[in-house]
Amino acid sequence: MPETETAAAAWGVVPSALLVMGAALGLGWLVAAVDRVVLTGAGAPAVLEPVRSSVRLLTEQRRTTLAPDPLLWRLGIAAVPVLAVLSLAVVPIGGRTLWSTSVDLVWFNAMEALLWAAVWLVGWGPNAVHALTGGYRFLAQGLAYELPLMFSLIAVGVGAGSLRTADILSAQAGLWFVVSMPVAFVVFLASAAAFAFWGPFGAPTGADIAGGVTSELSGVDRLLVEAGRAIFLGATAAMAVALFLGGGSGPWLPGPVWQLLKTVAVVVALVWAGRRLPVLRPDRVVEVAWTVLVPVTLVQALVVAVLLLSGFYAV
């Protein structure tokens, strides 16, 4: 299998890290802008709104609550965007990932699993009922999406015979994985919405609990959490393009352009579809996740394994 150089090795650590940061901000803005357009129905001018909100939040006063747990609260708040950017480190940008381990998929999943702790702390920290309830809901939701998400990642790993993103990209040279793994693709995107606690999986920040985990956040704290959510959703869309849609492969146009176009398409489709649904209650989602999604994703992994043995994948 051809070894692809990482971005850090090819372009230097600092420029590549800056590239990833830039990509993170770009993806976060993209998600927030599309979300805003769909939510308000305001059309093109709404794309500036995320920038406006960010400036507004930067000038806003930070607040605290009575008897909070400041250390853990702020730690959780800071962890949300940091984890989002770190998860982007193994997503190929322009065909290269910032760094590469032999277990890129596990890294990606680990960042998202650490988010459990971060969001819980954001909910627990302010010593307030609605925030705490939001934290509980996120944990319940985590129970629902985590296993199906892992099984869908395993299907990809099995199909490529590697957990390295670069190998997964080259394994799709012939046929995109979405063709043989449609279930894994859909589950992966739904899980993205779930761990960004957005759209139909937005119960942890539901309007019925006054914004849940974000209900006590103002100023830069709110900005960090909101940005982290948007970046996570964007990073997952970019990852979905790499894992299922062949990354930068496509005719005529250069790879990075294809990758960008596909990512934008995935984000738009995800936001549009997500906003057509009401919030799904975590307790009911857990039920479906365990009785339907876990078996279905297991069957998906099995199908991929059988296809692999029959020589379907050019590995």
Place this chain on the structure above:
Amino acid sequence: MDLSRRLRAWALARPRVLIVDAPGTVELRRAVEAELDRRGWPLAMSPADTDVLLVLGLPGPELAAAIDVLWSQIAQPRHRVDLRAATDLHHRLEETVRALGAAAPEEHVDGAVPARAGAGHPAGGMDHSGHEGMDHSGHEGMDHSGMAGMDHSGMAGMDHSGMAGMDHSGMAGMDHAAMGGGGHAGHHMHHGGDVAGLPMAETAPDRDGLALDVLRVAIGPVLPGWPTGLLLRADLQGDVLTSARLSWVDATDDRGSPPGKVHPQRAALDQLASLLLVAGWPTAARDARCARDGLASTDRSELATARRRAERVARRVRRSRALAWTVRGAGHLHSSLGRTAGGDVLDRVRRWCDVASGGDVEAPASPTSLDEVAAVLEGTELGTARLIVASVALDRSAARTAPEEARA
């Protein structure tokens, strides 16, 4: 300097608005919501999320006290607007944006505002000139810390032991959770004592018989998608409510039902809009509001558009499997009023949809008393409880027919 001022003004040109509607301001609230939707100003979810506090009509004394607490929890820059009529709405909102953007940087109190500070008793007689609205000079930050130290027992909600014997226990609970999200008393930590004047949470058997922390909470009287003035007191274990009680603040204030005829279709759309907001479906909620506002028009073609829009949103909500799946089975009301008020949340949602689409059906009847609603909240999750409350048309007069014992 000029650049930073203009940047600020630009950033605050679409502020987030928290609406507090006093009783009897239904039409005013609808007009305001229509204008906010038109401008693309988002509705705030909590005080932390708020830039502009919009008070409609004349709140009674208890609601006014709750509004003061809310105001104390809103981070700078902020602005309060008191609206009595929709006549100069456009002008007032323009003025609001100017005032928000023009606030000088030194008016931002650096550092954090103790958000729960407002939990001090309004009965303490503290009068904040800042609450009058227009100028927010720096003193608020100081007020807060002062108040925070002043009266911790006022944190109420949780403070069962302290509050039980106090006259205004009603007030205190409300304050503390003016936005319904009161602080809770921390977790069970195997030692007694209290933290910042708050007692530690107790444990009690939950519905499965396991020992779990109990938090005394007060939800309301101001929340998005919640009937303003309604106060839910309950014990919370995890997110399960027990011993729920409902009451109105300013219960003697009976301006609830406006005189004159009610447009049933608009009322149904209004009900659906807040229910959809609570159900976490903001796009459908926006469509419902939009249809509701269009139906008030006198223009023939606009009216026809609004009717079509109302039918579309009603059909969409009615047919939504996701919504049905998520709300089914919750909040079975066994009403003495018969079928129109009974059924679960889903039955009522569908009935509201029928009315909203202009069908010739009777709207779900209001429950006769708050106790009837409170009874079905017993043992539900917080989210379900919110859906149940949002699915019934609560009438302030309901409190009069069945006086709330919590007020005693």
